[in-house]
Structures are given as C-alpha cells and as structure tokens.
Amino acid sequence: MAKRILIVGGGLSGTIVANGLVRQLGNELRSGSVNITMIGTSDQHMYQPGLLYLPFGRIREHELFRSQRKVLDRRVPYHIDPATNIDTENSTVTTASGKTFGYDYLVIATGSRIMPQSIPGMEEGGHWFYDLDGARKLRGALDDFKGGKVIVNVNAPHKCPVAPLEVTFMLREYFEAKGILDKCEITYTYPIGRLHALEPVAHWALPEFEKYGIKYETFFNTKEVDPKGKKISSEEGVTLDYDLLITIPPHNGAEVIEQSNLGKGGWVPTQKETLLQEGSTNVFVVGDTTNIPISKAGSTAHFEADTIIDNLTSLVKEGRWARNYDGKVFCFVETGLSTGTYVWFNYTTPPNPGPPSQMIHWFKLAYNRLYWLSARGLL
Amino acid sequence: MSERQTIDARGAFCPGPLMELIAAIKLAEIGDEIEILSADKGSAEDIPAWIAKVGHEMVGVTEMDGHWSIVVKKAK
Incomplete structure (x- = not known):
C-alpha cells in the first residue's frame, strides 16, 4: 500500500516541503508507492515579507501573489478545503467540506495569524501591515498623513522579528522624502528592556535611533488602545498619545490547532531538533506552527522544511533518520529605503x-523575486 | 486547576526568554506557574524586573548547572 504524506497548510513551509519531497521521491511517486497531498485555504500564495514595502509604494500588489497551483508541483494534488480537525490519534484530517484524509506521515504547516482583536481598541485604533487589507489601509493613512505623533508598537509574540525595526527606519526616510519629517515624531515601543530581541541588533539600533531622533519606550506590553482619545497604554503603566498608530499585533497559531487540542494558542509542542510533534513519530511540525522558542520567520520555515524533506525522504526510502535541525535562522534587515544588513544564528552560534x-539592500530586493524559487524548492 | 509549564529557552537568541515568557503569560490562567530555563544570565535579572513592573509573582530564580531556572506565577 502506498505511503501517504499529507501536508496541511499551503504557505511557504508546507509548499517547500511538498516541492522538495517531489524532487526527492520522483520514482516512488511514479511507481505509486508514495503519494503526497496538500490541504490549504487559498488558491493564492502570498509573499508575506513584501507587505512591508506596500505602504510605501515600493511594491505592487500583484507582485505579492502567484497561483498556489502553479507554485506547487503538479504531482501534488491540492485541495482548497480548510482543515477543521486534525486527529493525530487516528491519523486523520477532516476538512470544511466534510472530507476525511488519512495519512502515514503528516506535516502540519498551518502558520500564524495576527490577533489585533485580542487587545481592546487595537482593531479600531491601529494600523498594521501584516496582512494585505491592513497594508492597504496603512498605505492610505500614510498618503493622508501630514505630520504628528507616530507610534510603532510591537507586541509579543509576532512573526518576522526585524520587520518592526525595518518599518521604523523606512518611515523616517519616507517622511523625510515627503518633506514632513520635521512635523513627525516617531516613537517605537518594544515588549522587553531593549530595542530588539537580538542583543547585537538592539545595540546597533540604539545609536541609530539617537542619531535620527527616534524615541522609544521599552518594557511596553500593550494593555489597551483608546481609539477616540488616541492613546495607547501598557501593562507596565505607561500611556502614550498618537496621531498614527502602527502596530505589530500579537499573533496566535491557526484556529484548527486549538480546535483539535494540539496546542495552546495554536502552537504545537514540537521537539526542537527532530521537528516531530512531542511524543509523535510520524507528525512533523514546520514554520510558525511550532512552539519552539525561535524566531517565527520565513527563513526558519525554509531551513526547517529542508530538514523535514531530508528526514521524510530518508524514512520513506531507507527507513532511517537523516539529520536534526540546528536552529538556523537568517534574516535580512532593511535599515532604510536604500541600505540593509543581515543576521544569522542557530542554537549554538550567536x-x-x-x-x-x-x-545587501539590493540583495534583499533580489530575494523579493527569488522567493518564488525558494517556494518551488529550487533555492 | 492551576498548571505549570516549562519553556526551555536555552540557546534561544531570538525572541529570547523574556519574550517567550510574555507570550506564555498571555495564554496562561491566573495562578498558573511558568518555568523558564535560560542560559543567559541577563534573563535572571530582566525577568524579575519585568515581573515586578507588571505585578505578577516571582516564585524563584535558581542557578543550575550552566543555566538558570526562573519560575513565575501569573497573578492577574
């Protein structure tokens, strides 16, 4: 009987896993000894990091999207039919249309989502760029903005850890180019006691903030937003006034994870080296979905996916484990509209x-195009 | 009934122990305890400072073999 590999989630990590497996298991797919199926929620695949550029008019909307059917290898059947229950005891996944899929190996790649609704007033009072609708609204707000107090408000947990700093530096340059910088005051708020989770990035950012007159408030975890009074307050007892609030809302994992009792907040307890669900031997978890204390970023998803491809291929072909994930993360950091740097680390290398x-900024712009090769499993 | 969970944040450079704790506290119930394991000495100072600022309860900080165990209780 054919080995059934089921991938739930059609974002970056699920797509890399699917395309990578097809390249490794071509003979088995041809002979029918293996089949790979994907369940997703949309016919479109979105390049999420591109949303950062949208409010500044630096990327066109159509550049963010490709047809998921075209990104995914044609040998992988793709069902646009959201999973509603994942039953790891009985090895089945049920979907919104009522179908049930069985599996021998499951890859959970359901990702994360923003939760502005979890903080009182944030939906009404805040702008964000972490989804298309939010990025469009922020673009409109920036178009209309004539000056005032701008707050870049960061909440935990969130994906793409450098995006809040990037947007702050890009905003400053955007206001400068628009000729309103002298009428703008930018304040950046962060949940812990420095400007970024990564200590060297925080140390680099501090003199940059001072040089450009960007204000900051650390140890700021949002309690509530008052959209009428235009105030944002923290659990730590600080209240700030704003004219434009740009927030990085707290994130949760996918609803189906919580509905299936697979993990609090939608994060699946995952062994950090094998990427297997805790206690499981045939359920892999990849990308934002894991509860591993590591950056929720596209590169994390990519490097984890590569590990899972090797291990699933090896398990299917040779019945043995291939290698462990070393915790590798690589992030470009845009330091303005024309310069950038990068940072990488793993579980043992700071x-x-x-x-x-x-x-490096140009390289990042090139990667904005090269992404599609990553998703196809070619890069 | 109160729960206790352990987050092994040793080797977690980003988002790091305190950010993991903040995220976990949001999902916890009042009275739940969270233990953070951290290889970073700074966490043994930052976490109690933040807990005092927001009004949760420190249960204890213990130096183990090459790392710290920091236990906090969600108080509100």
Missing part, C-alpha cells in the same frame, strides 16, 4: 550582524 550596506 548572531553577529555586519554593517549596513547598499549591496
């Missing part, structure tokens, strides 16, 4: 970012 340069 981060050590280099000085920003125009070349």
Whole structure:
C-alpha cells in the first residue's frame, strides 16, 4: 500500500516541503508507492515579507501573489478545503467540506495569524501591515498623513522579528522624502528592556535611533488602545498619545490547532531538533506552527522544511533518520529605503550582524523575486 | 486547576526568554506557574524586573548547572 504524506497548510513551509519531497521521491511517486497531498485555504500564495514595502509604494500588489497551483508541483494534488480537525490519534484530517484524509506521515504547516482583536481598541485604533487589507489601509493613512505623533508598537509574540525595526527606519526616510519629517515624531515601543530581541541588533539600533531622533519606550506590553482619545497604554503603566498608530499585533497559531487540542494558542509542542510533534513519530511540525522558542520567520520555515524533506525522504526510502535541525535562522534587515544588513544564528552560534550596506539592500530586493524559487524548492 | 509549564529557552537568541515568557503569560490562567530555563544570565535579572513592573509573582530564580531556572506565577 502506498505511503501517504499529507501536508496541511499551503504557505511557504508546507509548499517547500511538498516541492522538495517531489524532487526527492520522483520514482516512488511514479511507481505509486508514495503519494503526497496538500490541504490549504487559498488558491493564492502570498509573499508575506513584501507587505512591508506596500505602504510605501515600493511594491505592487500583484507582485505579492502567484497561483498556489502553479507554485506547487503538479504531482501534488491540492485541495482548497480548510482543515477543521486534525486527529493525530487516528491519523486523520477532516476538512470544511466534510472530507476525511488519512495519512502515514503528516506535516502540519498551518502558520500564524495576527490577533489585533485580542487587545481592546487595537482593531479600531491601529494600523498594521501584516496582512494585505491592513497594508492597504496603512498605505492610505500614510498618503493622508501630514505630520504628528507616530507610534510603532510591537507586541509579543509576532512573526518576522526585524520587520518592526525595518518599518521604523523606512518611515523616517519616507517622511523625510515627503518633506514632513520635521512635523513627525516617531516613537517605537518594544515588549522587553531593549530595542530588539537580538542583543547585537538592539545595540546597533540604539545609536541609530539617537542619531535620527527616534524615541522609544521599552518594557511596553500593550494593555489597551483608546481609539477616540488616541492613546495607547501598557501593562507596565505607561500611556502614550498618537496621531498614527502602527502596530505589530500579537499573533496566535491557526484556529484548527486549538480546535483539535494540539496546542495552546495554536502552537504545537514540537521537539526542537527532530521537528516531530512531542511524543509523535510520524507528525512533523514546520514554520510558525511550532512552539519552539525561535524566531517565527520565513527563513526558519525554509531551513526547517529542508530538514523535514531530508528526514521524510530518508524514512520513506531507507527507513532511517537523516539529520536534526540546528536552529538556523537568517534574516535580512532593511535599515532604510536604500541600505540593509543581515543576521544569522542557530542554537549554538550567536548572531553577529555586519554593517549596513547598499549591496545587501539590493540583495534583499533580489530575494523579493527569488522567493518564488525558494517556494518551488529550487533555492 | 492551576498548571505549570516549562519553556526551555536555552540557546534561544531570538525572541529570547523574556519574550517567550510574555507570550506564555498571555495564554496562561491566573495562578498558573511558568518555568523558564535560560542560559543567559541577563534573563535572571530582566525577568524579575519585568515581573515586578507588571505585578505578577516571582516564585524563584535558581542557578543550575550552566543555566538558570526562573519560575513565575501569573497573578492577574
């Protein structure tokens, strides 16, 4: 009987796993000894990091999207039919249309979602760029903005850990180019006692903030937003006034994870080296979905997916484990509209970012296109 | 009934122990305890400072073999 590999989630990590497995298991797919199926929620695949550029008019909406059917290898059947229950005891996944899929190996790649509704007043009073609708609204708000107090408000947990700093530096340059910088005051708030979770990035950012007159409030965990009074308050007892609030809302995992009792907040307890669900031997978890204390970022998803491809291929072909995930993360950091740097680290190597340069910014712009090769499993 | 969970944040450079704790507290019930394991000495100072600021309860900080165990209780 054919080995059935089922992938739930059609975002970056699920798609890389699917395309990578097809490349490794071509003979088995042809002979019918293996089949790979994906269940997703949309016919479109979105390049999420591109949303950062949208409010500044630096990327066109159509550049963010490809047809998921075209990104995914044609040998993988794709069902746009959201999973409603994942039953790991009986090895089945049920979908919104009422279908039930069985599996021998399951890959859970259901991702994360923003939860502005979890903080009183945030939906009404805040702008964000972490989804298309939010990025469009922020673009409109920036178009209309004539000056005032801007708050970039960061909440935990959130994906793409460098995006809040990037948007802050990009905002400053955007206001400068618009000729309203002298009428703008930017304040950045962060949940812990420095400007970024990564200590070297925080140390680099501090003098940059001071140089550009960007204010900051650390140890700021949002309690509530008052959309009428235009105030934001923290659990730590600080209240700030704003004219434009740009928030990075707290995130949760997918609803189906909580509905299936697979993990609090939608995060699946996952063994950090094998990427297997805790206690499981045939359920892999990848990307934002894990509860591993590691950055929720596209590169994390990519490096985890590569590990899962190797291990699933090896298990199917040779009945043995291939290798463990080493915790690798790589992030570009846009330090303005024309310069950038990057940072990488793993479970044992601390981060050590280099000085920003125009070349790394260009490389990031190139990656905005190369992403589609990553998703196809070619890069 | 109150629960206790352990987050092994050793080797977690980003988002790091305190950010993990903040995220976990949001999902916890009042009275739940959270133990954070951290290889970073700074966490043994930052976490109690933050807990005092927001009004949760410190249960204890213990130096183990090459790491710290920091236990907090959600109080509100």
